Amino acid sequence: MDELQSTQDSAPIVDLAGICEIADGVWIIPDSHRIPLVPNIGIVEGKRSVLVIDTGMGPKNAEMVLNAATKIANGRQLLLTITHFHPEHGFGHQAFAGKATIFYNRKQRDELRAKGPGYLAMFRGFGENVAKCLVGVEFVDPDLVYDGSATIELGGREVELIEMGPAHSLGDQVVWLPKERIVFVGDLVETRVFPIVPYFPPDDADVNGNKWIKVLRRIMALKPKTVITGHGEIGGPELVEIAERYLTEMGQQVERLKNSGVSEDDIVAQLGPMIRNKHPDWREPNWVESGIRCFYSTGYNAGATETTQ
Ligand SMILES: [Zn+2]
Numbered sequence: 001m002d003e004l005q006s007t008q009d010s011a012p013i014v015d016l017a018g019i020c021e022i023a024d025g026v027w028i029i030p031d032s033h034r035i036p037l038v039p040n041i042g043i044v045e046g047k048r049s050v051l052v053i054d055t056g057m058g059p060k061n062a063e064m065v066l067n068a069a070t071k072i073a074n075g076r077q078l079l080l081t082i083t084h085f086h087p088e089h090g091f092g093h094q095a096f097a098g099k100a101t102i103f104y105n106r107k108q109r110d111e112l113r114a115k116g117p118g119y120l121a122m123f124r125g126f127g128e129n130v131a132k133c134l135v136g137v138e139f140v141d142p143d144l145v146y147d148g149s150a151t152i153e154l155g156g157r158e159v160e161l162i163e164m165g166p167a168h169s170l171g172d173q174v175v176w177l178p179k180e181r182i183v184f185v186g187d188l189v190e191t192r193v194f195p196i197v198p199y200f201p202p203d204d205a206d207v208n209g210n211k212w213i214k215v216l217r218r219i220m221a222l223k224p225k226t227v228i229t230g231h232g233e234i235g236g237p238e239l240v241e242i243a244e245r246y247l248t249e250m251g252q253q254v255e256r257l258k259n260s261g262v263s264e265d266d267i268v269a270q271l272g273p274m275i276r277n278k279h280p281d282w283r284e285p286n287w288v289e290s291g292i293r294c295f296y297s298t299g300y301n302a303g304a305t306e307t308t309q
Pocket residue numbers: 084086168187196
């Protein structure tokens with residue numbers, strides 16, 4: 001986490017100037033400047049309602065997102081969901097309380113209740129810019145929860161919320177627009193960022209590399225045309241494949257060394273630089289070590305794949 005802290009030179013403020021309509025009635029407030037802890041945020045219009053996906057970090061960012069959504073909605077009902085509970089995706093939801101119907105899956109709600117205060121304290125330690133964003137954060141419960149999956153009819157447009165966790169977090173959710181074949185995947189996939197493996201035992205060891213790989217295969221099976229990642233540029237299905245290949249190779253390499261009796265620390269020392277060097281243009285290399293340690297703890301058992309080496 002030290003590297004995350006040291007790279008947090010820019011305040012993680014959402015950039016409303018970058019808002020763009022990527023398909024008819026589908027808007028993105030993009031992570032245009034690749035600033036850590038600024039997520040890609042979605043606003044999806046229907047005839048009756050408008051769905052916001054993720055809030056940005058802290059109440060001020062969320063207010064800005066709410067204002068943008070309110071302008072687009074122009075009197076239509078607002079809904080809010082999040083891809084997962086992590087601070088830059090959901091710790092601004094208080095701004096939406098009473099103004100939007102907040103709709104999560106049950107695991108997201110429970111994970112936020114259980115881990116929200118701990119993550120708030122942890123993130124406040126990531127430097128002044130992050131702490132400033134997190135001033136005044138309050139946690140609210142969603143108005144509605146679902147289990148498994150839910151279809152929202154926005155009016156002329158159906159949106160599917162699909163529970164995917166545990167993977168990157170317990171309550172990961174993808175938001176799928178079947179007609180447009182657009183999928184919002186949160187931190188299950190990033191663009192040119194090392195997959196974020198929040199493995200912090202004993203405080204939080206719920207991230208699961210094996211299940212994450214299987215989730216990525218489920219997303220690939222949806223055959224999306226456009227993938228809205230948690231951070232970094234949006235793109236096509238190749239972004240999901242890159243993440244799947246990265247985690248699969250890491251899992252297999254860790255497993256092979258572990259089975260040969262190499263210690264966890266020695267695996268980190270051997271594999272870490274190799275993996276980091278393979279992706280010189282990716283951000284946040286600190287996540288390589290936590291990925292290795294996560295796979296060391298669980299072992300690799302995500303099954304056969306065409307990406308075996
Ligand atoms: Zn996350």
